Amino acid sequence: MTVAAVSPPAVASPAVGKRARRARRTELILLLLGMLVVAGYLAAVEANLLDQVTPDFWVPAGILAVVYLAMHMVVRLRAAYADPVILPAVATLNGLGVTFLRRLDLGKAKAGDRADYPILSGEGGKQLLWTAIAVGLAAALLWFLRDHRTISRYAWTLGFVGIILMMLPAVLPARFSEVNEAKLWIKFGSFSIQPGEFAKLMLASFFAYYLVRKREVLALASRRVLGIDFPRGRDLGPVLVVWLLSLLVLIFEKDLGTALLYFGMFIVMVYIATERVSWLIIGLVLFFGGAVLAYVLGGAIGGPFANFYDRANIWLDPFSGDRAYNEGYQLVQSLLGLGTGGLFGTGPGAGSPSQVPEVRNDFIFAGMGEEIGLFGLTALLVLYLLIVVRGIRAALGVRDSFGKLLAGGLAFTLGLQVFVIVGGVSRLIPLTGQTTPFLSAGGSSLMANWLLIAILLRISDNARAPLGAPGGMIRPPVAAAPPARPPVGTAAVPAGSVRPAPPNRPAAAAPAGPSVPPAPDVPAGPTQPVGPQPLNPTAEQPTVRTPGNDVAAADVSDDDDHDSGPDDSALDDEALGGEAPPTEKIDVNAPAPKENS
Amino acid sequence: MPEFVLAAARFGFLVLLWIFVFTVVGVIRRDLFAGARASRLVAAPRGVGAAAAGQSRPAKVKKGRAAHQLVVTAGALAGTRLTLGEAQITIGRAEDSTLVITDDYASARHARLVPRNGQWYIEDLGSTNGTYLDRTKVSGPTPVPLGVPIRIGRTALELRP
Numbered sequence: 001m002t003v004a005a006v007s008p009p010a011v012a013s014p015a016v017g018k019r020a021r022r023a024r025r026t027e028l029i030l031l032l033l034g035m036l037v038v039a040g041y042l043a044a045v046e047a048n049l050l051d052q053v054t055p056d057f058w059v060p061a062g063i064l065a066v067v068y069l070a071m072h073m074v075v076r077l078r079a080a081y082a083d084p085v086i087l088p089a090v091a092t093l094n095g096l097g098v099t100f101l102r103r104l105d106l107g108k109a110k111a112g113d114r115a116d117y118p119i120l121s122g123e124g125g126k127q128l129l130w131t132a133i134a135v136g137l138a139a140a141l142l143w144f145l146r147d148h149r150t151i152s153r154y155a156w157t158l159g160f161v162g163i164i165l166m167m168l169p170a171v172l173p174a175r176f177s178e179v180n181e182a183k184l185w186i187k188f189g190s191f192s193i194q195p196g197e198f199a200k201l202m203l204a205s206f207f208a209y210y211l212v213r214k215r216e217v218l219a220l221a222s223r224r225v226l227g228i229d230f231p232r233g234r235d236l237g238p239v240l241v242v243w244l245l246s247l248l249v250l251i252f253e254k255d256l257g258t259a260l261l262y263f264g265m266f267i268v269m270v271y272i273a274t275e276r277v278s279w280l281i282i283g284l285v286l287f288f289g290g291a292v293l294a295y296v297l298g299g300a301i302g303g304p305f306a307n308f309y310d311r312a313n314i315w316l317d318p319f320s321g322d323r324a325y326n327e328g329y330q331l332v333q334s335l336l337g338l339g340t341g342g343l344f345g346t347g348p349g350a351g352s353p354s355q356v357p358e359v360r361n362d363f364i365f366a367g368m369g370e371e372i373g374l375f376g377l378t379a380l381l382v383l384y385l386l387i388v389v390r391g392i393r394a395a396l397g398v399r400d401s402f403g404k405l406l407a408g409g410l411a412f413t414l415g416l417q418v419f420v421i422v423g424g425v426s427r428l429i430p431l432t433g434q435t436t437p438f439l440s441a442g443g444s445s446l447m448a449n450w451l452l453i454a455i456l457l458r459i460s461d462n463a464r465a466p467l468g469a470p471g472g473m474i475r476p477p478v479a480a481a482p483p484a485r486p487p488v489g490t491a492a493v494p495a496g497s498v499r500p501a502p503p504n505r506p507a508a509a510a511p512a513g514p515s516v517p518p519a520p521d522v523p524a525g526p527t528q529p530v531g532p533q534p535l536n537p538t539a540e541q542p543t544v545r546t547p548g549n550d551v552a553a554a555d556v557s558d559d560d561d562h563d564s565g566p567d568d569s570a571l572d573d574e575a576l577g578g579e580a581p582p583t584e585k586i587d588v589n590a591p592a593p594k595e596n597s
Numbered sequence: 598m599p600e601f602v603l604a605a606a607r608f609g610f611l612v613l614l615w616i617f618v619f620t621v622v623g624v625i626r627r628d629l630f631a632g633a634r635a636s637r638l639v640a641a642p643r644g645v646g647a648a649a650a651g652q653s654r655p656a657k658v659k660k661g662r663a664a665h666q667l668v669v670t671a672g673a674l675a676g677t678r679l680t681l682g683e684a685q686i687t688i689g690r691a692e693d694s695t696l697v698i699t700d701d702y703a704s705a706r707h708a709r710l711v712p713r714n715g716q717w718y719i720e721d722l723g724s725t726n727g728t729y730l731d732r733t734k735v736s737g738p739t740p741v742p743l744g745v746p747i748r749i750g751r752t753a754l755e756l757r758p
Contacts, residue, residue, distance in 0.1 A: 030624065041610055044610045048606070347604075350607070372610070389625070
């Protein structure tokens with residue numbers, strides 16, 4: 001074996017690259033397959049609505065494919081190891097949503113105009129543009145956010161802004177914020193955004209940061225009651241605050257769904273952080289208690305609780321009296337649509353989804369259900385499930401607590417949102433005005449959810465990248481070491497050629513030599529550097545010997561290791577790889593500076 | 598359009614959709630089994646009890662088998678796996694550690710694992726509470742056999758083939 005053949009990077013990087021390349025190839029194939037599904041949907045819609053399939057039926061799918069391929073390229077460049085499944089699944093859902101909105105436009109247009117209905121007009125065209133913008137934002141986030149741990153540096157700011165965004169619609173006058181009786185919006189003229197969608201991301205980041213700090217206290221200090229560990233009263237504080245906040249949302253924004261979303265997100269993140277089932281129990285009790293209380297109060301005194309009371313009554317019995325024609329009309333139409341669809345649906349374009357009010361956003365699931373049936377809806381739900389599963393997989397794989405909590409919380413929130421809206425549409429829970437992620441018309445929801453996906457991709461890239469990979473973001477102090485090796489190894493000269501002050505090197509080796517239990521075939525020490533072993537002990541020694549450096553670096557970030565963000569670590573990197581002076585602190589056993597524990 | 602074409606479009610789309618779903622599931626399945634193959638030799642133990650049982654394991658493991666994975670068997674990060682490469686692994690609470698452990702009994706730069714001739718060495722970086730290889734305190738770079746728990750605070754780690 002020649003020395004050059006063993007040089008580690010030469011061996012490591014092709015294997016490393018192969019894994020990333022395979023993942024990206026899979027992603028590309030899945031993306032194209034997903035766009036094929038979208039094109040199939042478009043063709044079926046035209047066959048039913050136009051009685052013919054126009055030669056350029058595929059154009060929306062083509063435009064979407066271009067947008068997604070651009071995103072795919074960004075993933076290739078900036079997150080080469082990211083999960084190959086998330087992007088295609090999301091892209092397909094989003095594409096089907098765009099197509100369904102276009103189908104609604106075609107249905108509204110006169111029969112004669114349908115064949116040459118412009119692609120970029122109507123709800124479908126708007127959604128297509130929003131998709132492009134949302135994917136662009138996600139790509140930008142993925143491009144500039146090289147390490148998800150950066151987010152934790154802005155956690156307090158994000159949490160603060162998140163709460164403001166969440167509460168803003170509640171305090172604004174109704175004419176700026178109310179759409180369909182739910183005060184979830186901020187309207188500027190004809191333009192309106194739903195700040196809650198973005199608040200979701202910000203609050204998740206803040207919760208993750210907060211819980212990483214508090215997990216020990218929340219997990220350990222507990223009293224055992226009935227075989228379940230309950231936390232101490234004072235640790236319940238933040239949970240109660242979030243609970244109150246979400247109740248306020250429920251009351252003033254008249255929106256049970258958003259309240260459930262925030263509260264569920266927080267409880268599940270506490271659960272992930274502490275692994276205590278008691279938090280789930282506490283959360284469920286608090287939420288159901290709050291909901292029942294709101295219902296009772298709504299029945300008794302009305303006022304701010306009246307809206308929730310009405311919705312709950314519609315949910316309990318939408319068909320009673322003439323409710324089906326009044327306040328329960330939406331839900332009843334949605335149920336009728338789902339029922340008409342049956343198992344296989346009427347076929348894309350063959351139903352009449354426009355019977356359902358608000359079919360383009362809140363009720364899109366019911367509208368699609370009429371045409372693609374239970375089989376189609378199940379496929380969509382499985383796709384959501386797979387996205388959530390891959391998000392949680394990324395959370396399991398990533399190596400830092402903040403990333404775990406963030407990915408777990410975001411993935412769960414996505415799943416919970418789907419549950420809340422699909423449950424509402426199918427009358428499993430009271431109906432609330434949530435958007436269906438990636439399907440519903442609306443820019444805010446699309447942008448926020450695509451940003452969420454970008455964060456999940458970033459974290460999954462981190463989780464799946466092998467250690468020390470050039471593309472991955474794990475840049476431990478070691479990352480500087482491998483590049484230092486090959487010149488030493490190939491030249492088989494003393495390390496002095498790379499490191500300054502060679503005389504110190506052998507001296508450094510001598511005391512530590514005995515403390516290193518000699519590996520079977522390592523020559524005694526670096527004193528005779530031209531050892532026959534290609535393993536270049538000289539090159540290895542620095543890696544083993546640098547503890548002095550490490551300790552020094554630890555000193556730097558020791559006092560503020562709680563807040564040491566990636567920028568600190570970058571500093572450490574430089575401190576380590578940059579000069580690497582032959583330190584005096586050579587004995588590994590030497591008492592190192594005390595670190596806090 | 599003839600009726601059968603519409604029917605074909607209706608069911609064809611559903612079939613296409615499900616083909617996509619199953620392709621995605623297939624990819625995920627391959628992903629899962631790829632991970633399982635790498636760790637088939639040792640079932641994943643969980644918790645401290647299982648980690649303690651690792652004492653008898655080194656005898657069973659063939660000598661010279663290279664470690665490919667580092668598995669956290671106890672502590673807050675239990676279940677986490679790292680695929681080992683050529684680079685050393687730093688362990689500690691500092692955010693830039695390769696393995697960031699949130700453990701009150703761990704130091705910012707607690708210990709590190711260094712590969713050398715295919716053998717991994719654990720080395721304590723002057724931590725406050727020390728690093729233990731199974732029951733013995735690590736004082737210098739010590740070779741780590743497969744399956745023997747490295748204990749850092751409440752966290753236990755093992756090398757796996």
